[in-house]
Amino acid sequence: MAVPLLALLLAATPGFTGDWVNGDRSAVIRIAPCGGRLCGRVVRVLARGAPATDVHNPDAAQRRRPIAGLTVLSGFSASGDGGRAYNPQNGRSYRTTLRLNRDGSLRVTGCVMIICRSQTWTRR
Numbered sequence: 001m002a003v004p005l006l007a008l009l010l011a012a013t014p015g016f017t018g019d020w021v022n023g024d025r026s027a028v029i030r031i032a033p034c035g036g037r038l039c040g041r042v043v044r045v046l047a048r049g050a051p052a053t054d055v056h057n058p059d060a061a062q063r064r065r066p067i068a069g070l071t072v073l074s075g076f077s078a079s080g081d082g083g084r085a086y087n088p089q090n091g092r093s094y095r096t097t098l099r100l101n102r103d104g105s106l107r108v109t110g111c112v113m114i115i116c117r118s119q120t121w122t123r124r
Contacts, residue, residue, distance in 0.1 A: 016080060016098050019043065020106055023119025026050060026089075029072060031098075038083070038098075040073030056091035073098075073108075085110050 016038055020029050026047035031040040045052075045067050054065040067088055073096070076083030080098030085108065087094070094110030101107055106121040 015078075016076070016100070016106065019124040020121040021046070021124050022121050023108070027067070027072075028124055029121070031073060034074075038073070038076035038078070038080075039071055042067055042070045042072055042088075044068065051088075054088050054091075056088060058091050 016031050017033070018031060020031060020040075021027075022029055024047075026045070027042050028044040028046065029040040030043045031038055033039075050067070052066060052068075053063060054067060054070060055063050057063050057065070070086075070088060072086045072088065074084055074086075076096075076098055080100075083096050083098065085094050085096040086092075087110075094112060096108060096110045099107040099109070101120070104123060106123070107118050108121055109116050109118040111117075
């Protein structure tokens with residue numbers, strides 16, 4: 001009886017998908033399947049006075065894209081590996097991993113070469 005109950009509890013544990021408030025509380029990101037991988041899009045900008053468009057994008061042709069709806073996480077496996085994060089605050093992309101913390105928060109770690117930084121996101 002304990003084994004089926006454990007399997008039921010593990011199946012009910014939320015994964016990466018859902019709405020998350022990012023580390024600096026500037027946006028809500030919705031993580032969902034896309035093309036067989038996981039992606040995250042900005043569903044709401046929370047920061048007052050933040051640019052409405054992707055003004056820091058290195059590609060001038062994309063600087064008029066709205067931040068709301070912008071894909072900021074792409075290419076993640078179900079285990080949270082193999083993805084990239086785009087930061088519209090500086091126009092840079094980073095090799096990134098996702099990890100669920102024991103408390104239900106999400107650790108998003110972006111790296112450039114060997115230097116990595118993490119943010120903790122909270123489920124909305």
